[in-house]
Amino acid sequence: MRLEVGSVQVDEIRWGPSTRFSNGTLTLDRDEIEELVLQDSQIERTRAEIASPGDSVRIINPNDKIEPRVKVAGRGVAYPGYQGRPTEQVGSGRTHRMAGLAVIDCLDYSAAGESQAGEDRTWSRDEHGTLGNDWPEGVSPDFIDVSGPGAQLKPFGTLHNLCIVIQAPSGVSADEQHGVSQSAAMRVAERIAETVRNVQPDYVETFDTQPRPDLPSVAYIPHLASFEPQVGPRGRFGSAVYGQGRLSAPWLLESTELMDGAVAGSGHTWIMANNPVVMSLARRHGKDVNFLGCILQRTNWTNQREYVLAAHRAGVLAEKLGAQGAIITTDVRGQRWVGTMLTVQECENRGIDVVLLTEEEDNENGAAPALLFAPTELKYVVTTGTGDVAGGFPAVDRVIGAIDEPTAQWYKAFPPLHGRYGIAHVADYYGYGSQSYADY
Amino acid sequence: MTRPLKIVQYLNQFFGGIGGEEYNDQPVQVIEGPVGPGRALANILGDTVAVTATIIAGDNFLVEEQDRSLPPVRQALRKYQPDLVVAGPAFDAGRYGLGCALICQLANETGINAVTGMEPDNPGVMSQKGLYVIPTGSSPAEMVPALRKMAALGLKLARKEEVGSAEEEEYLPRGIRKPFNRHKQGAERAVDMVLGRIKGEPVASEISIRQYDQVDPPPPIDDLSRYSVALITTAGIVPRGNPNRQSTEIPRNYFAYSIAGVDSLTVQNWESVHTGFKGHVYNTLNPNYALPLPALRELDRIGEIGQLHDRFYSVVGGGCPVSDARRIGRGIATELTDADVEAVILEST
Secondary structure (H helix, E strand, C coil), X not given: CEEEEEEEEXXXXXXXXXXXXXXXEEEECHHHHHHHHHCCCCCCCEEEEEECCCCCXXXXXXXXXXXXXXXXXXXXXXXXXXXXXXXXXXXXXXXXXXXXXXXXXXXXXHHHCCCCCHHHCCCCCCXXXXXXXXXXXXXXXXXXXXXXXXXXXXXXXXXXXXEEEEECCCCCCHHHHXXXXXXXXXXXXXXXXXXXXXXXXXXXXXXXXXXXXXXXXXXXXXXXXXCHHHHCCCCCCCXXXXXXXXXXXXXXXXXXXXXXXXXXXXXXXXXXXXXXXXXXXXXXXXXXXXEEEEEEEEECCCCHHXXXXXXXXXXXXXXXXXXXXXXXXXXXXXXXXXHHHHHHHHHHHCCCXXXXXXXXXXXXXXXXXXXXXXXXXXXXXXXXXXXXECCCECCCCEEECCCCCCCHHHHCCECCECCECCECCCCCCCCCCCEEEEEC | CXXXXXXXXXXXXXXXXXXXXXXXXXXXXXXXXXXXXXXXXXXXXXXXXXXXEEEEECHHHHHHCHHHHHHHHHHHHHHHCCCEEEECCCCCCHHHXXXXXHHHHHHHHCCCEEEEEECCCCHHHHHCCCCEEEECCCCHHHHHHHHHHHHHHHHHHHCCCCCCCHHHHCCXXXXXXXXXXCCCCXXXXXXXXXHHHXXXXXXXXCCCCCCCCCCCCCXXXXXXXXXXXXXXXXXXXXXXXXXXXXXXXXXXXXXXXXXXXXXXXXXXXXXXXXCCCCCHHXXXXXXXHCCCHHHHHHHHHCCCCCEECCEEEECECCCCCHHHHHHHHHHHHHHHHHCCCCEEEEECC
């Protein structure tokens, strides 16, 4: 397949009388954006906000993050299948992306109450104890600062962000709240992407997936958590492949399909369309690597036999493709690590050279190993660290992401963060940054 | 001019010039100045550093008779107040390696930095935690290159300078991980690494794989009828309403709840706070799935178990750091032992 990706650089974002893009400036009609969100009658209240790099702004309650993309030639739509969109195959023709921009839906649960009835009753975690006593109570670590030392560690700190603050609908399941919010963000992203359909991109990259068997052949095997066991087959939680979040046999996708947004959801939509592993392999395809494509492996299987079978099938696919090597990633650890390690084992046992790219566990000053567990077959790991933010977080003038005024805590300076599983501020699953850990 | 740095070196009976295997029960002796390999070390280090004393002991004596062997070592360290202790190198000699590790550990305990050298498979490497060990070959023929590396790292340690990563300073990983910027995107590094592997080039993993401590299960109990049995669940079962605000994951503590007079948990009175399950079965159908109370009551009634302890322990098994898990486990075990509970059924999630 052949895909041209035209990058339109967004240098500035501001409110104005109509939504349009011109000379690097994205002007947004705030009323139009908010009306788009409110098209879903389940959403009672919303507010659109913007935050640009260097602003003294903290974004809280972030849910999904989407880079506006539009297909200007070739089959299908950007982010196919996602939240009900058409599922026609993508990955060829031409796509325009708005570089330097993210649409973020901030889902404010405060009005919906802490616990839901019945099966969806969820208690919040004891964040105070979790983050450490030097952190204020009621603060969860997944916020986004667009200035300060933490801003460079995740993409959104360096982007212009359009934040759609949504009051979570009450009386519905958490899964439904999630889906409603992500759909709204996608409607907005789609509208904004239209503004660059006919714009001359700042630069165009062409990706041709034509095999180059004369070069070392590498497959990419990301593991994507499915929430089917928790929310059922039609659930809207979790990463989706062409909109499908279900547990399934591994999917085989071309790299260009991911660039068109074939994997979306679970807060990972922006990073999966810009997946650093996919982009690195695709850019080096034909130069020093033969990139065979992506084998998308699901996790959250409910027993070992299913995990083993899924690993076998990923191994079969990789071998059939002619993979000499594979890069493997996972998007949540815990029990998802089981499936990830089984895939590592399966590939190595078939003679495929595996490199695992992952965050690592908190070493607890030498008390704990870096990995949850590791089969003997796993020998080569690239680590993105534990999610530390050494410099801490300065106080901010503005907090975005709450429907009503957020608590005063959110404006405060926060101390340096020692990241670990479940304390996700950075959460670099795909090797976006250069931060790492080493043995000492 | 600053005073020269002082080094005390440890050598076994062989390298200390006393004799071979037959002298491995030699007691500790302390000699002023360098001995044997110490002279080569002194040459490498030059004038700013002095090997002020050498501690020599038989391999077996040092390791096996610690009540008698360690006091004179401590005494020597107090007397000479070195800036650094250098032990060995021990190469592939196992007992010598254990001895070197022991001496380094002792030095570290008294606030003195230490470095040793040995073959990576030497049992001494794993015998103590947190030591600086320079990897060597198996043969003493490599004495001088080994000493050079030990001296380079040792000087930094003696001067209390910041020590870089294991890779940068060429010591063996000590089981401690710290932030380290590799100045290249992680994804690019992964592509480089996989291509290196395919081409058969030498590539270095960024994590040296280390396993968890193994916990041996206790032997099974044949006859429970004389035992007091307690229930522990990691499903985070709590009285409905979560009165202690137990966390849904990454637990910092455990809680005990009374089940005196309760034969079965009901959804009206109990629920699970575990985040990993969203509590579907526990909270809407049957909390006993995570705490098999009715079954235990029945076993108690027919005399299969001595008695059921009247408090169960609840913790959320999700994302718990190892050190917290140890503390929580110890706490529960101590309370149960104090209550004369002899057997436990641990419902794990």
